[in-house]
Amino acid sequence: MSDRVSVLLADDDELTRTGLRALLTGEPDIDVVGEAADGAEVLGLVKELRPDVVLMDVRMPLLDGIAATRLLRSELADPPKVVVITTFGHDEYVYEALRAGAAGFLLKRSKAAQIAHALRLVAAGDTVLFPAAVRQMAARRPMPLAGPGAVELTEREADVLRLMAAGLSNAEIAERAYVTIETVKTHVGNVLAKLGAANRTHAVVIAYESGFVSPGEG
Known part of the structure; x- marks a missing residue:
């Protein structure tokens, strides 16, 4: 991947799209390559423009961000990363988007620097996760899924998943576990493959819903 991050904006509110474009245009390494006025337009634009990340509103009239992510x-075969953007952090739509495979979420009131940082993280394969918010959303949705208890994670992989659920980055996990970042990336990749998770955030959602991590922890 290049050092630049290409972004597709998807929001039914033109003013919101204009504001996001204006915020991101000032970032030297981020290119807004297109805009979708509804989730129904996203797939076609992604095929045409090949963005690294889709910054997606969760509530749109024809096709919402959840369905568009799915x-x-x-x-x-190689979909872009999706970051959903919402007004309310504990929105049920946000949780469903995370379950659908979104890499994380942002609040619409976030500052430009926060949005840009999140897009860079996600494009690089990391995650945008607010552990406390995910815990609260998971606590309201105690829906058992096939998760860590149904697959064979090694002890190290299980530890890495718990640290992911706590919101730690690869670098922070490496420091905590006294291993290299490359080793952490290998463990994370193994966890995602074994859980059938789209990304780190999806793996954390599975961990909560399967009971591997308790929503009451932390």
């Missing part, structure tokens, strides 16, 4: 994953 569509990208089902139709594309």
Whole structure:
């Protein structure tokens, strides 16, 4: 991946899209390559523009961000990362988007620097996760899924998953576990593969819903 991050904006509110474009245009390494006025337009634009990240509103009239995220994953072998953007951090729509495979979420009131930093993280394969918010959303949705208890994680992989659920980055996990970042990346990749998770955030959601991590922890 290049050092630049290409972004597709998807929001039914033109003023919001204009504001996001204006905020991101000032970032030297971020390119807004297109805009979608509804989730129904996202797949076609992604095929045409090949963005690294889709910054996606969760509530849109024709096709919402949840369904659009699922569509990208089902139709594309290598879909872009999705970051959902919302007004309320504990929105049920946000949780469903994370379950659908979104890499994380942002609040619409976030500052430009926060949004840009999140896009860079996600494009690089990391995550945008607010552990406390995910815990609260998971606590309201105690829905058992096939998760860590149904697969064979090694002791190290299980430890890495717990640290991911706590919101630690690869670098922070490496420091905590006294291993290299490359080793952490290998463990994370193994966890995602074994859980059938789209990304780190999806793996954390599975960990909560399977009971491997308790929503009451932390």
